Amino acid sequence: MLKLTQAPNIAIATLWADWLTSVGIEACVQRMYASGIAGEIPPDQSLPEVWITDEHRLHDARRMLHELQHPLERRWVCQACKELIEGPFEQCWNCGANMPGP
Structure with missing residues (x-):
């Protein structure tokens, strides 16, 4: 698995991962509940992350995520x-x- 990006919250991370999966790039959300320990670890390490399973699709995933965000x-x-x-x-x-x- 390969980390694609961090998301500002669980809802956005789930939306991005579901959308990528729907277009054929298997994705999942990691660190879904790490925000609960945000005071004990640096805030940037408690954000949810979107990961993809096929590292060969990284370029496609980045392009598609950019299209979704813009x-x-x-x-x-x-x-x-x-x-x-x-x-x-x-x-x-x-x-x-x-x-x-x-």
Whole structure:
């Protein structure tokens, strides 16, 4: 196993590990409960960590994690209801119409 990254909390670490596993990179969370001893060890050593099992997929895992942490920003107008949509969304929040194709 190989350490991929530290996460700010258990929820984020679990989200990242589950997402990586769902795209074919087996991942798990280590140090899930180390925050309970944060006063006895340095704070940076008590953060949860995401580990992957296949060291050959490290580059892919880092790239995919970066894409998850930095979603593509979009700005488009829904053709159905004329609502302005901003952010990484591909569907109109107002009417549910899909973003127009390229």
